[in-house]
Amino acid sequence: MSIASVLLLVGLAVLATMAMALARGLLGPTVYDRILAVNMFGTKTVLLIALLAARSGRSDYLDIALLYALINFIGVIAVLKYFEYGSLGHPHAEEGDEG
Amino acid sequence: MIAHNLVALPVVLPLLAAAVAVLLPPGRKPWLLATGIAWLVFAASLALALRALGGEVLSYPMGGWEPPWGIEYRLDAANALLMVLIGAVAAAVFPFAGPSVKRELGEEKSPLFYAALLLFLAGQLGIAVTGDAFNVFVFLEISSLASYTLVASGKDRKALTAAFSYLIIGTVGATFYLIGIGLLYALTGTLNMADLAARIPEVAETRAAHTAFAFIVVGLCMKIALFPLHLWLPNAYTYAPSAVTALLAASSTKVAVYLLIRFVYGIFGADFSYREMPLAWLLIPLAVVGLLSTSLVAIGQNKVKRMLAYSSVAQIGYMVLGIGMASSLGLAAALLHVFNHALMKGALFMALGALVYRVGTSRLHQWRGIGRRMPWTMAAFVAAGLSLIGVPLTVGFVSKWYLVLAAIELGFWPIVAVIVIGSLLAVIYIGRVIEVAWFEKGESDERCEAPLSLLIPTWVLVIANFWFGIDTRLTVGLAELAAQSLGGTP
Amino acid sequence: MVPGSFAMKHKVSLGLVLAALWLGLSGKLDPLFLLLGAVSVGFALWTALRMDIVDRESHPIHISGGLIRFWILLIRDIVIANTQVVREILRPRLAITPTVVEFESQQSSDLGKVILGNSITLTPGTVTLDIQGSRFRVHGLTREIAEEAASGVMDRRIPRDVEEGR
Amino acid sequence: MSGIEWLGVILLVLGALLGLVGGIGVLRFPDFFTRLHAAGVTDTLATGLFLSGLACLFGDWQATLKLALIFFFVLFTSPTASHALAKAALHGGLKPWKRREDPHG
Amino acid sequence: MDSLIDVVLFAFLIVVALAVARGRDLFAGAMLFGMFSLLSAGLFLIMDAADVAFTEAAVGAGVSTVLLVAALSLIGTEERARRRSNFLPLAIVVVTGASLIWGTFDLPPFGDPANPPNHHVVPRYLEKSGEEIGIPNVVASVLASYRGFDTFGEVVVIFAAGVGVMLLLGGRKRHRQRKERGL
Amino acid sequence: MNLLGHYNYIVVVVLMMLGFYTVIARDNLVKKLIGLGIFQVSVFMLYISIGYVSGGSVPILTEGVTLYSNPLPHVLILTAIVVGVATLALGLALVVRIREAFGTVEEDEIRLKEDAEG
């Protein structure tokens, strides 16, 4: 068993997890389930990219994973904000720090 | 230094000026800047055209990297003709835009509006001179994005939907083009047009080359608005602000026609396009059907702007007819008609803009007696209309004459008949406007001529219609030179 | 929020953190890249100050001693909780009893609440649903897990010095 | 394979298996809130094991640092996103599923 | 290793694209589009296009999603069921796709180092850019120097989009006037 | 012709056509834009497939590596991705304005409203 084949197997496991997340995203039923699925899909992709980086032995690929970990968060926040307030600009709620 | 970089300047200047325009305060300044730039571009393109007329081919390596490694700008007779055309139309339309746009849209957004106008101009010029197939895509998108914006800034809410369908069709067209270029790149490994032309014969037998050709042609035909793919055009022209319509009608589709010519003759070669691929069987029927049917539709319109828009689709039929004939003469006629149609449609839409400036609408029934109230403006409209019909001594006559000659040369008599019928249909729709404007009685006879700032640019273009109708040395010379260098016969 | 030297301390700490981040990412020590790094850190610091986001909340340098112990215990908790949840998932017939519990936390500072809330969420099996004042609402996968979360073990573990300056 | 590589492989496999289990949970559990817990499994321990396994295989300090950074970010953002999501769902009127009283709610 | 992961990723992509084509929820469409970009970023990475993957991840996951969500917050997310017949679009798509597949059959083999693109123009970039430009990332040197003019065009495209969006969405005054006239 | 060696191209074409179908078959304007995005991204995949060299490495000059993937398609696609986002942004801005002006983003309903206006 070489490292390459281990990486392949592990990669397939990650892909299987992604498939399950995708299935949840398509099944729903609520919109929150979908967002959850997308978020999970995102973290798994980060792992997949990190795995690909390990395969090629290039640490600079990890930058992509890092970028994605950061950006994914912003996307989820934007979606949530939309669901809570219906608008991304949302002028009020400056006060009242605790919700 | 200027002489060395002259090829790049017409593209670089408006691009930089667009960035500057955004920074200017709302008001007249952005307009003045844009106009100045347009004149500079026109001057530069004339200087270039004179050099091209001498048979010179100028190659300019962007970034100092010689082709095929870098992006080449390449000026020969065909693009020189196109550059003069774009420069001339811009030089006339930009001054016209000032008062017209101020009336139609207000001044608060003028920095952004003129930035978009300059970007559009730069995009068109970039497509015209670039010698790199991918660079074409980039500039196609610059000018397209700018033109979607410009169309959408029209007053009527339908301008928005018109711009949206333009965006969808335009992007699909550009993506088809991109697919074609990708396949060509996979086959030849180059993006430089001259290099492509040299390497395509080796792979001409492959199916991938045929597919690439098909995708490029179909993609460009969407941009050209060739008959069944023309549905975006009438609305876009009708609801855009007048100055924008004049500019779009005069240059946008023309640049796409030029690209089609460049690919069909210059890159794939007439031999491949007409022997290997049945291009003539595609183009000529579509052109004929499109020409006749849209001319008929134009007659039925009650808005003059929409009528002219349909007439534009019909006129595209003439150009495509010229391309489809696959002869040097036909190609020269097509190039000539590209130039001449830009002059006449530019003049027509500007005259129309001047009329709308006072009347407020282009609905025909509200134009009763307008000829007596705005004689000079209406006279410009009629003069340009005569050119559209193809009356001798106008540019319209020159290009149709060459088209007829090309058809006769090949013995395509039915096509001669189609050209004549098309002209007769143009007589009908232009005649309707003349009838309403001069021979029907309006509510008042008070004189209300359009302001000189609109009239002068309009008349400049109208006079150009006659000038190039009489003195055809520059245009015919360039067109024939281009047709020769592109190699018209299969 | 906190004037004077206290705020300065946070600026310096943020600057150090950012510089460390740059060096770690870049791994290059030649002058050009160090200069670029200084520029980048300067820009980020300047923007952060303009955004007014440099304070004790975002840079809790005042918590020191208990933090390591807290982390170790948290990691242990996470591992244990994971095995619990995995067992629930893999049970042939689902036996979960989802429960929502509410409890009062002793944390008075926002930072303390955030640490508690995120720690609860980080441990699988429990998710912080809402924080109202000092009242936490937590969703647990089973009743036992939820009740354990409400018992306040985690709450008491958070270092006291989070509260400093309040 | 050297010792550290063995360690890396074991960690990786463990992480991937844990992730799979989380995925099964996300599919199996009856409602959104319970699925959140299953997703939490894949976010915390699975990610941690996986990334540390990769760090062992890389054996390069810069890669290790970047992997640690990724883990650190995931550790910060994932519970935050989960919490925000749960809060939004509650706010949006989603009722947690309960055994016995209403098995399909 | 590559080809297996490749196949699975492609399968995901097809599922996602089908879901977009068939689904009715615009919001789900936006999220699926984000996933699509992300998966394609993974594929780009497998095919050694790290810079492209980077950009696609940044754009697809970040910009596009945020923009789509922002726009949907102004538009609403429900999509009405379709009434027209699907026949014509389907026919167009099948014809286009079939011709494209027909055309790609005799493209040079996938991944073969002997393919023409690898022997014309590009060798110069790979062999000389080190000494001519002096930076190791060949994509960056081609992007910024050899084909710097394309990149200038790219910047201008972004700028043009900014100008367009500001012209269309900036300022509320004109919008109200239009609505009164329009309706 | 070699089906296995070309499955990459075939799948990419299928993806393109799914996107293209969404553009031309759906009435919802936002859906059209999403379809357009998928269409474009699939074309990008075609380009990257063309540039792939099996056994090659990412085109960042590294000592000891001689076989690199073709960097030129990467450069082209970087530009094209940017063009894609720009188009998406502008298209969405247009859709927002259309929604404000017509109260709907379904193409056929808009057309009905337009025709009613004449």
Added chain:
Amino acid sequence: MSHHLILRVVAKFLIPLILVYGLYVHFHGEVSPGGGFQAGVLVASAFILHALIFGLNKTRPIARPGVLKAIAAGGVLLYGGTGVAGMLFGGEFLHYGVLAADPVKGQHLGIILIELGVLFTVASVMLLIFYAFAGRQKPEAQ
């Protein structure tokens, strides 16, 4: 969303890190994947995160639309200006080799300048576009 306690604290913590990371991606574009465009997106997304959590009204004074517009135009002008400088020094448009005595140094200088131009334009335009969408109010139901 600023009453989201946890989000607020985490965002405060993350924003500076995203900024530094974005600039790292920018400046290391020559040796590893990345460059002006990706960095521009990252920098813009740091501000977008701020706007999402603290509200657009808090972000606008920090990155004012007027200033952003100037930066966007400035980026294009910086790129174009570098090109024009190539012309002025006797080369072609965007010929960086002539910018310094040693062509390789010139190339380096030119690339740094144009990448900065890309960064400026992309970051500011992305943010401006976000402002344009998020700052608009939803039309009343019709």
